Amino acid sequence: MLEILSYEFMQNALLAGMLASVICGIIGVYVVLKRIVFISGGIAHFSFGGIGVGYYLGVNPLLAALGFSVLAALAIGASKDRMDLQEDTSIGILWAVGMAAGVIFVGLSKGYAVNLFSYLFGNILAVSRTDLALMAALGLGIVCTVAALYKEFLAIAFDEEYAETLGIPTRWLYVLLLCLIALSIVILIKVVGVILVIALLTIPASIARLYATTVRGMMVLATGAGMVLATTGLMASYYADLASGATIVIVSAMAFFSLSLMRRHQVQARRARAVRRHNQ
Amino acid sequence: MNDDGGNPCISIKNVSVAYHTEVVLDDISLDIEHKDFLAIIGPNGGGKTTLVKVLIGMLEPIAGTVSVLGTSPKRSRTKIGYVPQTAHYATGFPITAYEVVLMGRSGRRGLFHRFTKEDVKAAHEALGRVGMLAHRDRPFDHLSGGQRQRVIIARALANEPELLLLDEPNVGVDPAAKSELYTLLHELNESMTIVLVTHDLTAVSSHVKTIACINKRLYSHGGKEIPRETIAEMYHCPVELIAHGVPHRVLEEH
Numbered sequence: 001m002l003e004i005l006s007y008e009f010m011q012n013a014l015l016a017g018m019l020a021s022v023i024c025g026i027i028g029v030y031v032v033l034k035r036i037v038f039i040s041g042g043i044a045h046f047s048f049g050g051i052g053v054g055y056y057l058g059v060n061p062l063l064a065a066l067g068f069s070v071l072a073a074l075a076i077g078a079s080k081d082r083m084d085l086q087e088d089t090s091i092g093i094l095w096a097v098g099m100a101a102g103v104i105f106v107g108l109s110k111g112y113a114v115n116l117f118s119y120l121f122g123n124i125l126a127v128s129r130t131d132l133a134l135m136a137a138l139g140l141g142i143v144c145t146v147a148a149l150y151k152e153f154l155a156i157a158f159d160e161e162y163a164e165t166l167g168i169p170t171r172w173l174y175v176l177l178l179c180l181i182a183l184s185i186v187i188l189i190k191v192v193g194v195i196l197v198i199a200l201l202t203i204p205a206s207i208a209r210l211y212a213t214t215v216r217g218m219m220v221l222a223t224g225a226g227m228v229l230a231t232t233g234l235m236a237s238y239y240a241d242l243a244s245g246a247t248i249v250i251v252s253a254m255a256f257f258s259l260s261l262m263r264r265h266q267v268q269a270r271r272a273r274a275v276r277r278h279n280q
Numbered sequence: 281m282n283d284d285g286g287n288p289c290i291s292i293k294n295v296s297v298a299y300h301t302e303v304v305l306d307d308i309s310l311d312i313e314h315k316d317f318l319a320i321i322g323p324n325g326g327g328k329t330t331l332v333k334v335l336i337g338m339l340e341p342i343a344g345t346v347s348v349l350g351t352s353p354k355r356s357r358t359k360i361g362y363v364p365q366t367a368h369y370a371t372g373f374p375i376t377a378y379e380v381v382l383m384g385r386s387g388r389r390g391l392f393h394r395f396t397k398e399d400v401k402a403a404h405e406a407l408g409r410v411g412m413l414a415h416r417d418r419p420f421d422h423l424s425g426g427q428r429q430r431v432i433i434a435r436a437l438a439n440e441p442e443l444l445l446l447d448e449p450n451v452g453v454d455p456a457a458k459s460e461l462y463t464l465l466h467e468l469n470e471s472m473t474i475v476l477v478t479h480d481l482t483a484v485s486s487h488v489k490t491i492a493c494i495n496k497r498l499y500s501h502g503g504k505e506i507p508r509e510t511i512a513e514m515y516h517c518p519v520e521l522i523a524h525g526v527p528h529r530v531l532e533e534h
Contacts, residue, residue, distance in 0.1 A: 033373060033374075148391075148392045149391065149392065151383070151386050151389070151394075151395065152386065152391060154375075154379070154383065155383050155386050157373075158369075158373060158375060158380070158383065159364070159369070159383075161338070161364065162362060162364060162383075162435075163383075163386065164338065165336045165337070165338065165357055165360070165362045166357070166358075166384070166386050166387030166439070167357055167358065167387045168386055168387060169391075209372060209374060212374040213374050213375075213376060213419050214374055214375065214376060214379065215374055215375065217374065218374050
């Protein structure tokens with residue numbers, strides 16, 4: 001069991017899983033509580049267009065993806081409440097256009113075949129030390145930003161309209177939050193891919209929501225859940241010889257499904273006991 | 281603090297509001313005195329909530345002027361305690377009653393600043409004032425409709441407002457809690473002006489001092505007795521009327 005830990009690629013993969021869990025554990029809580037899963041998905045898929053354009057122009061694809069995702073975040077943030085078009089419709093269009101642009105521009109790029117698959121699901125087993133350093137720096141940046149703006153983010157996540165009446169600059173904070181999401185997504189694309197990023201942003205936070213009573217607690221729980229799930233998924237993929245990213249997604253989804261069933265059962269049992277006590 | 285040299289607490293002059301091209305409020309003029317307890321009634325979609333949004337500076341009128349506590353609504357925000365409808369709070373948000381109340385102090389501390397001891401004290405006092413101190417650490421989600429309502433009021437009180445603005449405080453609250461709510465508002469009215477918006481005519485109890493009827497335009501404003509014709513005209517349908525000093529009594533049946 002422990003011999004796989006002696007491989008450097010495995011150590012890096014596990015570390016990447018930990019760092020991704022911290023980033024997604026914190027940002028994912030806002031994504032889930034503010035109900036912007038679809039918006040985050042839109043940002044992630046739009047950034048895919050940047051990867052294509054990057055290859056076509058011979059620019060670092062991740063840098064181009066960063067440009068695209070931040071652009072999407074700014075556009076979504078700026079157009080909030082101002083558009084005649086329904087928000088989910090415009091996100092859906094953004095989503096599809098990003099993917100289409102990515103595919104077309106990669107197709108136009110001559111020379112070498114790009115493995116688009118690796119951008120969708122990532123390759124956690126190919127994470128380099130540089131990637132890890134980048135993730136650690138981003139993770140630290142996110143922890144600091146969220147710690148500094150905790151009360152403001154809490155206010156806009158709970159009740160944005162009320163926060164505005166208090167004079168909190170809600171629009172700027174919302175755009176900042178979307179930019180943090182965009183940044184997290186791009187850093188994690190190479191490691192875990194567009195699809196796994198969305199899974200890591202939503203599943204650990206949703207598991208944490210079953211038990212948490214405060215937002216801070218939910219972040220800690222989500223980070224912990226992400227670490228356990230990433231490690232479990234990685235181990236399972238290694239022994240069963242399956243794609244690592246996809247295995248992590250499936251393991252996480254199964255965990256969420258069974259835990260929410262258990263939790264619902266628990267809550268119902270507690271309610272039934274209370275009713276019985278009341279009737280006695 | 282409350283005395284602005286005889287100026288009313290809120291002064292609305294010839295205000296019209298429109299969404300896109302549809303006019304929702306048409307030429308409203310209304311003065312609200314300090315320490316008044318005003319109920320704004322009217323049918324759903326009659327522009328009551330729109331008026332509240334104008335008063336807290338969330339909506340700009342297309343015509344007319346609004347002054348709240350002697351200045352523009354946006355500037356006086358810090359002195360207004362806004363109590364939105366509790367029904368709009370999503371369930372499943374992990375937050376305690378205390379944290380919700382403390383949120384009312386967020387505007388006093390700038391970005392990047394932590395809450396001070398003073399904020400903590402104000403939050404506790406507000407919780408005590410609405411009788412929810414014992415439920416301080418309970419998840420907001422686990423509270424009853426009436427208890428949530430109290431917590432949301434405490435959040436507004438934590439900011440030490442001079443004016444309390446409540447939007448449909450009766451929605452999602454059982455009858456017993458409803459009457460407790462009015463007792464609480466009556467107590468609070470001793471130290472602040474209260475404006476509440478409701479479509480529920482039976483809810484306007486003996487605690488209210490004045491009533492304004494709004495359905496796109498202002499139909500009447502004054503004491504607690506409203507001419508039957510006004511109500512009929514405003515609602516375009518048979519309604520229960522309100523009797524002076526007798527809550528929940530139906531005067532007329534159609």
